[in-house]
Amino acid sequence: MSRSSPTGQGVPPGTRRAVVIGTGLIGGSLGAALRQRGWHVTGDDLDAGRARRALDLGLLDAVGDDLDAEIVFVATPSAIAGPRAAAVLAQPGRRPDAVVTDVSSVKAAVVEHVTHPRFVGGHPMAGSEQAGLDGADPDLFVGASWVLTPTADTDEGAFALVAAVLADLGADVVALTPADHDRLVAVVSHVPHLVAATLMNAASKTAQSHDALLRLAAGGFRDMTRVAAGQPSIWPDICADNAAAIVDELDRVLADLAKVRDQVAAVDRAGILSMLQAASGARRALPAGVTRPDRLAELRVPVPDRQGVLAEMTTLAGDLGINIYDIEIAHSAEGPRGVLVLVVDAQRAGELRGAIAGHGHACTVADLA
Numbered sequence: 001m002s003r004s005s006p007t008g009q010g011v012p013p014g015t016r017r018a019v020v021i022g023t024g025l026i027g028g029s030l031g032a033a034l035r036q037r038g039w040h041v042t043g044d045d046l047d048a049g050r051a052r053r054a055l056d057l058g059l060l061d062a063v064g065d066d067l068d069a070e071i072v073f074v075a076t077p078s079a080i081a082g083p084r085a086a087a088v089l090a091q092p093g094r095r096p097d098a099v100v101t102d103v104s105s106v107k108a109a110v111v112e113h114v115t116h117p118r119f120v121g122g123h124p125m126a127g128s129e130q131a132g133l134d135g136a137d138p139d140l141f142v143g144a145s146w147v148l149t150p151t152a153d154t155d156e157g158a159f160a161l162v163a164a165v166l167a168d169l170g171a172d173v174v175a176l177t178p179a180d181h182d183r184l185v186a187v188v189s190h191v192p193h194l195v196a197a198t199l200m201n202a203a204s205k206t207a208q209s210h211d212a213l214l215r216l217a218a219g220g221f222r223d224m225t226r227v228a229a230g231q232p233s234i235w236p237d238i239c240a241d242n243a244a245a246i247v248d249e250l251d252r253v254l255a256d257l258a259k260v261r262d263q264v265a266a267v268d269r270a271g272i273l274s275m276l277q278a279a280s281g282a283r284r285a286l287p288a289g290v291t292r293p294d295r296l297a298e299l300r301v302p303v304p305d306r307q308g309v310l311a312e313m314t315t316l317a318g319d320l321g322i323n324i325y326d327i328e329i330a331h332s333a334e335g336p337r338g339v340l341v342l343v344v345d346a347q348r349a350g351e352l353r354g355a356i357a358g359h360g361h362a363c364t365v366a367d368l369a
Contacts (some may be wrong), residue, residue, distance in 0.1 A: 011040045015038070015039070015040050016038065016039045016040070016070060017039065017040045017041075017042070017066055017068060017069040017070060018030075018034050018039050018040070018041050018042070018066075018069050018070070018071050018072070018073065019041075019042050019043065019044070019065060019066050019069045019071075019072040019073070020034075020041060020042070020043040020044075020060070020072075020073045020075055021043070021044055021045075021072065021073065021074045021075060021076060021084060021088070022044075022045055022046075022074065022075035022076040022077075023043050023044075023045040023050050023051050023053075023054040023059070023060070023075070023133065024045075024050070024075065024132050024133065025127065025132055025133070025135045025136060025140075025231075026075045026103050026124060026126075026127075026140075027043065027045075027054075027073065027075030027103075028054050028057070028059045028132075028133045028135075028136030029059075029126075029135075029136045029137050029138065029140040029141065030073050030075060030103075030141075030169075031043055031054060031059040031060045031136075032058070032059045032136055032137065032138035033138040033139070033140070033141060033169045033170075034169075035058070035059070035060075035061065035138075036138045037168060037169075040061050040062075040066075041059075041060050041061050041062075042060065042061060042062045042063070042064055042065060042066040042069065043055070043059070043060040043062075043063060044063060044064060044065060046076075048063075050132070050133065051063045053133055054133055054136075057133060057136070059133070059136055067091070067093050067094045067095060068095050069095065069098060070095065070097070070098060070099065070161070071098065071099045071100075071101070071161065071162065071165060072085075072088050072098060072099070072100045072101075073101055073102070073103065074088065074100065074101070074102040074103070075102070075103045076102075077104075077233075077234060077237055078104035078105065078106050078109070078110060078234075078237050078238065078241055079237045079240075079241070081102045081103075081104045081110050082102075082109065082110040082111075082112075082113030082114050083113065085100050085102055085110070085113075085114045085119055086113060086114045086116070086119075088100050089114070089116045089118065089119060097118070097157075098118065099118050099119075099120065099158040099161050099162060100114075100116070100118060100119045100120075101119070101120045101121070101122045101148075101162050102121060102122055103122060103123060103124055104121075104123060104241075105123050105185060105189065105190075105234075105238055106182055106185075106237075106238055106241035106242045107121045107123060107147075107149045107178040107181045107182055108178040108179055108181075108182050108241075108242075109241045110178075111149055111151060111178045112178075115151075115153050116153075117153050117154060117155040117158065118155050118158045119154075119158070120148055120149075120150060120154060120158055120159050120162045121148065121149035121150075121151075121178060122146060122147065122148050122149070122162065122166075123146070123147045123149075123181065123185070124140075124141055124144055124145075124146045124147075124171065125144055125145040125146065125147065125185075125189070126140050126141050126144035126146075126171075127140075127230065132231075139170070141166070141169045141170055141171045142169070142170030142171075143170060143171075143172065144170075144171055144172065145171070145172045145174050146166045146171035146172065146173050146174070147174050147175070147176055147181050147185075148162060148163060148166075148173060148174070148175050148176075148314075149175070149176055149177060149178040149181050150175060150310060150311035150314060150315070151177075151178070151308075151311055152308030152311060153308070154308075154310065154311055156309075156310040156329040156340075157329065159310055159311075159314070159327075160310075160327050160328065160329060163324070163327055164326075164327075167325070167326075172323060173323075173324065174318050174323070175311075175314035175315045175317065175318040175324070176315055176318045176319075177311075177315050180315070180318075180319070182242050182245050183245045183248075185242070185245075186242055186245035186246045186248070186249045187249050190238060190239070190242060190245075190246050190249075191246060191249045191250055191253060192227065193227050193228070193230065193235065194235075194239075194246070194250070195253065196224060196225045196226070196227045196228040197225075197228045199221075199224060199225055199228075200225045200228040203217065203221070203225075260272075260275060263275070293345040293346065293347065295345070295346035295347070295367060295368075296325060296343050296344065296345065296346055296367075296368045297343070297344060297345070297346035297349035297365050297366065297367050297368060298341060298342070298343050298365070298366050298367075298368055299341070299342045299343075299344065299349060299352060299353060299356070299363055299364070299365050300339050300340070300341055300363065300364045300366075301313060301339065301340040301341075301342070301356055301361050301362070301363045302338075302339055302361070302362055303338060303339070303340050303361060304338075309340065310329065310340060312359065313340055313342065313356065313361075314327070314342075316352075316355055316356065316359065317342065317344070317352055320348075320351060320352060320355060322344055322345065322348050322351065322352050323344065323345065324342050324343065324344055325343045325344065325345075326341075326342075326343035327340075327341065327342055327343070328340075328341040329341070343368065346367055346368075349365045350365065353365050
């Protein structure tokens with residue numbers, strides 16, 4: 001008997017099906033990207049008018065729910081993502097192997113709320129200056145990092161499914177622990193946004209008495225403050241959920257700024273030059289983007305058939321900055337063991353093998369033709 005709600009009826013057999021809860025910028029872009037790849041996408045939103053508009057724009061196939069969908073994306077504000085994901089997983093009649101993931105930019109609070117093995121915490125490091133559906137773009141995730149935060153409770157098959165779907169959307173999948181994710185995004189996303197907003201507000205105040213100021217705001221200032229044009233309403237929740245990491249990083253930035261202030265006040269030319277040279281070198285070393293390497297290697301890791309092993313191995317690769325381009329879990333029918341297969345850059349396969357061995361697991365490496 002079909003478990004489909006009315007929105008799932010009439011879908012051609014064999015069509016992959018997804019649900020997107022929350023049809024803003026990320027949810028709308030997800031719907032568009034999945035539909036572009038042949039999925040049937042059902043979507044819903046607390047604002048019924050926004051969901052209908054997403055349908056009218058061709059970002060969804062239907063409005064509502066689809067109990068037969070294999071994957072559900074919770075694209076709501078972080079404050080309600082955890083409860084909403086838990087409710088989806090507990091919903092009677094839903095496909096029993098359905099996987100749920102979210103897109104919240106803070107992970108620890110969400111992951112602590114949802115301990116179900118078929119929930120995989122996620123965060124796409126992608127966005128647009130355009131808010132809501134007006135910025136929806138099926139290519140938004142192409143080349144973007146998408147962090148997954150598996151835990152000891154995460155089902156290996158659920159993780160592999162989410163990772164494969166995201167890779168098909170063009171995303172670079174990175175596995176981190178929830179705590180590491182929140183600490184790192186405070187450095188590269190949350191504090192920079194707050195700093196950009198502070199700089200923009202300072203300039204705006206000065207412009208009230210100096211009309212020419214904003215006319216002098218050339219490329220450098222515009223680049224530094226571009227993210228300040230983003231959607232303000234999501235940031236109080238982000239700051240609340242990740243307060244400890246954000247405050248720690250703000251303290252470090254303030255200490256560094258105080259040092260720069262003292263160097264300028266003392267006309268410390270050597271100190272200023274050294275600081276700027278270090279920053280210039282670090283900025284130039286930033287990766288321009290992730291490209292698939294010419295040579296790939298397959299690591300095969302015999303592992304105990306227990307929860308938590310996949311999270312251990314994938315977050316180990318994430319800690320080393322090694323991208324996993326494909327993943328497979330082969331369970332043994334003859335005992336409590338399986339084989340975890342990871343496909344990575346052949347040039348870094350030896351490094352990952354050494355790290356895995358350091359965690360007490362044997363590992364073989366073979367180049368892929």
